[in-house]
Amino acid sequence: MIESIILWILAILLSPFYAAVILKVKAFFGGRKGPPLLIHYYTLMKLFKKASVYSTSTTFIFKMGPLVSLCAALMALLFLPIAGRPPVLSFNGDVIFILYLLGLGRFFTIAAAMDTASPFEGMGAAREAFFPIICEVGMFMILLLFFQLAGALSLSAYFTGGHTAALWHMAGAPMLFVVISFFIILLAENSRVPVDDPATHLELTMIHEVMVLDHGGPDFALIEMGSFIKLFFYATFVERLICPVVSANPAVNFCLFAVILLIIYKVIGLVESVMARYRMDIVPRLLLISFSLAFFAFVITLEFVK
Numbered sequence: 001m002i003e004s005i006i007l008w009i010l011a012i013l014l015s016p017f018y019a020a021v022i023l024k025v026k027a028f029f030g031g032r033k034g035p036p037l038l039i040h041y042y043t044l045m046k047l048f049k050k051a052s053v054y055s056t057s058t059t060f061i062f063k064m065g066p067l068v069s070l071c072a073a074l075m076a077l078l079f080l081p082i083a084g085r086p087p088v089l090s091f092n093g094d095v096i097f098i099l100y101l102l103g104l105g106r107f108f109t110i111a112a113a114m115d116t117a118s119p120f121e122g123m124g125a126a127r128e129a130f131f132p133i134i135c136e137v138g139m140f141m142i143l144l145l146f147f148q149l150a151g152a153l154s155l156s157a158y159f160t161g162g163h164t165a166a167l168w169h170m171a172g173a174p175m176l177f178v179v180i181s182f183f184i185i186l187l188a189e190n191s192r193v194p195v196d197d198p199a200t201h202l203e204l205t206m207i208h209e210v211m212v213l214d215h216g217g218p219d220f221a222l223i224e225m226g227s228f229i230k231l232f233f234y235a236t237f238v239e240r241l242i243c244p245v246v247s248a249n250p251a252v253n254f255c256l257f258a259v260i261l262l263i264i265y266k267v268i269g270l271v272e273s274v275m276a277r278y279r280m281d282i283v284p285r286l287l288l289i290s291f292s293l294a295f296f297a298f299v300i301t302l303e304f305v306k
Contacts, residue, residue, distance in 0.1 A: 015228035016040035025269025047221035065112025066222035072105030073229040083257035113211035124210030134287035141294035164244035174297035184290035186234040193272040
């Protein structure tokens, strides 16, 4: 239990660092030096030193949005097996709880955006409510596959110890479809290119960023921290899927986890460097590809399970 709590704390502390790796990769492809890897820590400290400014048209919902979204991400991280170790919390069916816990955070983010009565933030909120619906279909299809293979609805049953290697052994090559499908979901759920561009400042083309335009100071710091943790959460899923190897030495497991996770973040930066953001009408097609890959993997593995 102590080891799991330490890993949970390390995940929270390292999530801003890994997010900065994406900026470094994008700067490299742009021929620039880029910001330091500790840039997000500096930014968070600067934001916490500022004061929040609230519009007279907002209510308590606007203030709750950042706090609830961060708490939802922190709670979801408690159920995540990090470096193949058991999570802090776990029960059968927790994966359903986690998905709707993250959905609760998204709901309050959308509600806070709508509470400003801004047409731009309402536009971003509508997009944020629409695209994750398609992502959830793909996620539940992946969960159906994992349940078919492992017979449980728990993250610890999928990603703890040698359980992930057992999934690969039972499913085989179709697990590659799952990896690609989940990576697409990662990009969509975290508003990354090609679904959204977190670096843009044009309200007409933004999804997540346009919803937090009126937040500032500590509130915006909470939103940023929640987004770092959420990206770390999804990236850890991909890491366990592509590297199910588990060593008897916990230190080796953590080092391997840190290196593979670094590669995943670099791949995200690579995608953002070589691809442009899709038009809004093209994004649902990309998300449907994610669902199709998960569906084909599920259908193919039905024969293997028999």
